[in-house]
Amino acid sequence: MPDNLNTPEPPDVPVAIVAPRARWRPQVVWLVPIIAVLIGGWLAVKAVLDQGPQITIMFNTGDGLEAGKTKIKFREVDIGVIKGVSLSRDHKHVIATAEVVKDASDLLVDDTRFWVVRPRISGGTVSGLGTLLSGSFVGMDAGGSAKPRQTFTGLEVPPVISSDVPGREFVLRSQNMGSLDAGTPIFYRRLQVGQITSYALDPDGRGVTLHVFINAPYDKFVRPDTRFWHASGVDVALDSNGVRLNAQSLVSIIIGGVAFDTPEHSLDQPQAAAxxxxxxxxxxxxxxxxxxxxVTRFVAEFDDSVRGLTVGAPLDFRGITIGEVSGIYTRFDRESRKLSIVVEVAYYPERFTNRYESGPTGSPVVKDTREFADYLVARGLRLQLRTGNLLTGQRYLAVDFFPDAPKAKIDWSKNPPQYPTVPGSLQSLQDSVTRLVAKLNTIPFEAIGKNAQMTLQNANSLLAHLDTDVVPEAKNTLNAAHGVMTSANGALQPDSALQQNVSDAMNQLAQTAAAVRTLADYLERHPEALVRGKQENKP
Structure with a gap:
């Protein structure tokens, strides 16, 4: 193609310089995900840092436990949640895995306790009623130990007293539980001051051990000589003051209770230790x-019946209880072929006497207690069964002096020693009646009856003779005596001749007495008249 000279040349075009592209340029669009990643990382780190410890709790049953829902509460505040529930390897228990908040990690110590809170009625108290609507939860009681712990054994029964309640715990030993239970109230002067926290059967099976908690400040009234007793039901007493009813409260009547008090002579003792x-x-x-x-033990042997005598009956000395019956059993003597009743007695020497002093110098009467016992028995000390209550027939063992009792000694060769006895009053009366009947049997009542019959026949003959012979003669004699009495009565009348003659005679006798009195007066004045005679008065 020919060149076109007339065509103009294009203008100069600037040459483009290629700049190298940068490897990374910040974009605004990436800012949001970066911030989100940072926040997520911070939250993850914070979650790890704030995550509480993991613990495991072993229960006997999984009732009320649900993974992800069952809460762990302390003082009604959520401090954790159950994450998982599974069986143990031996399939005998339930293992609950729980996560506790970090702030509560210092509460997980060696004596911390866990239990499942459910509706429960125990010891007269009702608990867990709120779980009927909200569901069960795991309760916790923080311990006071400093040793941390991650594995716990849950309680089947909630603790009665929290570990932070002020007070002290004591131990009671009893032969039986009665109507007591965990949570049963404890009373002091009819005021509820504590509860039974737990109980267990003794290893030997002969008794029960109970743990009780007395709240402060009432725990200071528990002293070494304090007495605890069953306060269940109503205590009825019948004595000389009448019938008395005693009960701690209506609660103790329904569910039972325990009461305590201290004798007056022990009130100055210090507080009992926990x-x-x-x-x-x-x-x-x-x-x-x-x-x-x-306590000294001895036995007494009786031939008569011990009906009405029970274990615990008092050993009485003139109204003072110096012991009690500890056992009643039979004994067969192979030598004498005799079967008797043996009563074992627990004797308290401190109640009887322990000084044996007499005289101004205070010298002892005897050297030892055995010699003193022999001395008393030689003076007539004997044991006797007596009736203490005629209404119930209860009997007791009396110790008294019987000077007329046959001579006897204490058999120290037996263990325990045997004291001499005398028959009871009823037995003595029975023996007397028996002897009287034996004597009556020796009387010949048949011969006496025949003699009496003959005597009656003779009496009848005599009465017939009196009726036919003696009675008429006696009647005539009585009539004659009646006539004599009538004549005498007539002679004694005021107007009778006899009365007139007697009156005249009495008058003459009076005149004679007056003349004699006059003569005596004259002779007293003129004694010479007895010789010379009475002289006439000269003019």
Whole structure:
């Protein structure tokens, strides 16, 4: 193609310079995801840092436990949640895995307790009613130990007393539980001051051990000599003052209870230490009974019946209880072929006497207690069964002096020693009646009856003779005597001749007495008249 010279040349075009492209340029659109990633990372780190410890709790059953829903509460505040529930390897327990908030990690110590809160009625108290609507939850009671712990065994029964409640715990020993239970109230002067926290059967099976908690400040009234007793039901007493009813409260009547008090002579003692062991008595009377430190045992043998005598009956000396019956059993003597009743007695020497002093110098009467016992028995000391209550027939064992009792000694060769006895009053009366009947049997009542019959026949003959012979003669004699009495009565009338003659005679006798009196007066004045005679008066 030919060149076209007339065509103009194009203008100069600037040359483009290629600049190198940058490897990274910040874009605004990436700012949002970056911030989101940072926030998510911060939240993840914070969640890890704020995550509480993981714990496991072992229960006997999974009732009320649900993963992700069942809460753990302390003082009604949520501090954790159950994350998982599974069976143990031996399939005998339920393992609950829980997560607790970090702030509550210091509460997970060695003596911390967990339990499932459900509706429950125990010891007269009702708990867990709120779970009927909200569902069960796991309760927690923080312990006071400093040792941390991650594995716990849950309680089947909620603790009665929280660990932070002020007060002290004591131990009671009893032969049986009665109507007591965990949560049963404890009374002091009819004021509820504590509760039974737990109980267990003794390893030997002979008794029950109870743990009780006395709230402060009432725990200061528990002293070493304090007495605890069953306060369940109503205590009825019949004595010389009439019938008395005693009960702690309506609650103790329905669900039972325990009461305690301290004898007057022990009120100045210091407070009892925590975990001190006490005996739980059956009733108030048994608790306040004097408990002696020295106990001596002996036996007494009786031939008569011991019906009405029971274990615990008193050993009485003139109204003072010096012991009690501890056992009643039979004994067969192979040598004498005799079967008798043996009564075992617990004797308290401190109640009887322990000084044996007499005289101004205070010298002892005997050297030892055995010699003193022999001395008393030699003076007539014997044991006797007596009736204490005619209405119930209860009997007791009396100790008294019987000077006319046959001579006897204490058999120290037996263990325990045997004291001599005398028959009871009823037995003595029965023996007397038996002897009287035996004597009556020796009387010949048949011969006496025949003689009496003959005597009656003779009396009848005599009465017939009197009726036919003696009575008419006696009648005539009585008529004659009646005539004599009539004549005498007539002679004694005022107007009778006899009365007139007697009156005249009395008048003459009076005149004669007057003349004699005059003569005596004259002779007293003129004694010479007895010789010379009476002289005439000269003019």
């Amino acid at each position: 975990q001190t062991t006490f005996t739980l008595f059956e009733n108030f009377g048994e608790a306040m009974k004097r408990h002696d430190r020295i």
